[in-house]
Amino acid sequence: MQTHFSSAQRADPAIAEADAILRTCVHCGFCTATCPTYTLLGDERDSPRGRIYLIKDMLESGRPATTEEVEPIDRCLSCLSCMTTCPSGVHYMHLVDHARAHIETTYTRPLADRLIRAVLARVLPHPARFRLALKAAALGRPFAGLFARGPLKPLAAMLRLAPRTVAPAANAARVSPAQGPRRARVALLEGCAQQVLQPGIDVAAIRLLNRLGVEVVRVTDQGCCGALVHHMGRAADAQAFARANVDAFTREMARGGLDAILTTASGCGTTLKDYGHLLGRDPGYARKAATLAAQVRDITEFLATLDFPAQPPRGARVAYHSACSLQHGQKVKAPPLDLLRRAGFEVVEPADPHLCCGSAGTYNMLQSDLAEALLARKVATLEAVKPDIVAAGNIGCLTQIAAGMGVSVVHTVELLDWATGGPRPAALLEHFQAK
Missing domain, CATH: 1.10.1060.10 (Alpha-helical ferredoxin)
Incomplete structure (x- = not known):
């Protein structure tokens, strides 16, 4: 051009x-x-x-x-x-x-749009505020219809997507030791929205990693990766989150060394892997950010480097939804599929697996009509393969797809944990009783 x-x-x-x-x-x-x-x-x-x-x-x-x-x-x-x-x-x-x-x-956006975006930027990346907002959503849900049209339409989408109950916060230990000889030492990004919406995902990841001989460290002072505000154009806010994480993880690297920094939310992983670019023109952080980014792995990307134990068939058909941030952003496609098969699941993919489910961070709130159309198409292709369970590797996808599916929608790592001795994922209790 x-x-x-x-x-x-x-x-x-x-x-x-x-x-x-x-x-x-x-x-x-x-x-x-x-x-x-x-x-x-x-x-x-x-x-x-x-x-x-x-x-x-x-x-x-x-x-x-x-x-x-x-x-x-x-x-x-x-x-x-x-x-x-x-x-x-x-x-x-x-x-x-x-x-x-x-x-x-x-650009000066309409007032309602500015206010909604400001609320999202000030609430979602901060777990304590987000938890309070979800509790408040229970009071606002009966009035969602009032916002179904007009400039406040994103509020209706927020209320629709908000869970009916808010899970208690997970209290992870500072260090979760490996079982048996230690094969690696890793840190797990806690992030923001996922630890409020589904804290059990990281709990399952820690159990699984420990079982496979990996020590997991909880890094203090880490926070939101910055993706949510970055995709709203708030570059300075995203860079501030990135600097805080670079400082936190760099201190941990110096303290005890890390073999990898793992993420269980692929949207976060894509952003973390891009920290070298996001802070590339910051002389105080460019090198440290690039060093951190080189250490980042999706949880399935890291598990694929271990000797994951093959399991007997579980009699469960899993439709795997490949999150856009994982398959396109990080170019990680095969590891989740291979791991699920090794864990004993029958794994199938829907038609057009490259197409988005419509979540995309705040998109399903700010562009709810398009998001719902994309969700309807994704649900139709998932239902066509007749799954017992749907698995995905990103909290946004899990929340979006669960809003339209009649079967359990769970994180890939929860199934891998369950297959190797962990408890049945909570979401399966309601919809699916497997052997």
Whole structure:
């Protein structure tokens, strides 16, 4: 793609990077075939290629963003399916993140939209606040219909997605020792939303890792990875979260050494692995951030390096949903499938496994109509393979898909823990009684 940035514009490292990304695009359109919003809407502006043109014009002009650019970019899920498809290696993730930061600083959103985004940014990344908000949702749920239309529609989606009950916080020990000879020492990212919505996921992960000879360390002062605010264009907030985590994990590396930093939420893992870029222009953090990013592994990516014990058949058919952030963002596709099969499950995938379920962080609240359409399509393909259980590796996907499925939806690591001696996942108690 030909660009026309001035020399003065290219002196800005962020613009220079955007220019380089834009120039790799050859207009082939392969990305349109795998873009969830384009397949739904059929509008070129709602395809990666269309958004790239909009971003190019917006950045080249140097002007504030307009509604014509903001709306299609807001409708982008950042599922990164286009990056898997692109034959030219266009780094769409960094380009759309830059565009969102530009929108955040130059565009004035309607008041209701600004307020809702501010609430999400100030609540979701902070577990204590999020827990209180979920308890308050129980009071607001009867009034959800009042917000079903109009500028406060995201509130209705929030109330719909909020769990009926809030699980008690998990009290993990500072160090959970390996059973038998220690094979590795790892830290587990606690993050933010998952520890409130489903704290049992990390509890299962720790049990499983300990059983396989891995010591798990709880790192103090860690927090949200920054993904939720980053995808809303709040770059400074995302960088602040990243710096706090870099400091926390760097201290732990110096204290006792770490063989890996593990995540059980693939959306977090994609962001952590990109810390070297997110803080790449911060002279005080660039090197430390890159060091941390190199240590990050998805839980299944790490388990695949161990001698995971093969288990007898369990008589359960598992439909595996590959989270976009895992298959497209981290390029981790085979390990979860292989591990589930070794654990004794019959594993199947739905049609179009590359397409998003519609969760995408805050997307299922801010773009609820599109998210519901994507969910309906995903549920239909999952139900078509007639599973007993649905498994996924990201809390957003678990929450989204569970809202539309009639079978249990659980984290991959919970099934692996159960198959190797752990308790039956709580979500299975209601829907599925296996041998």
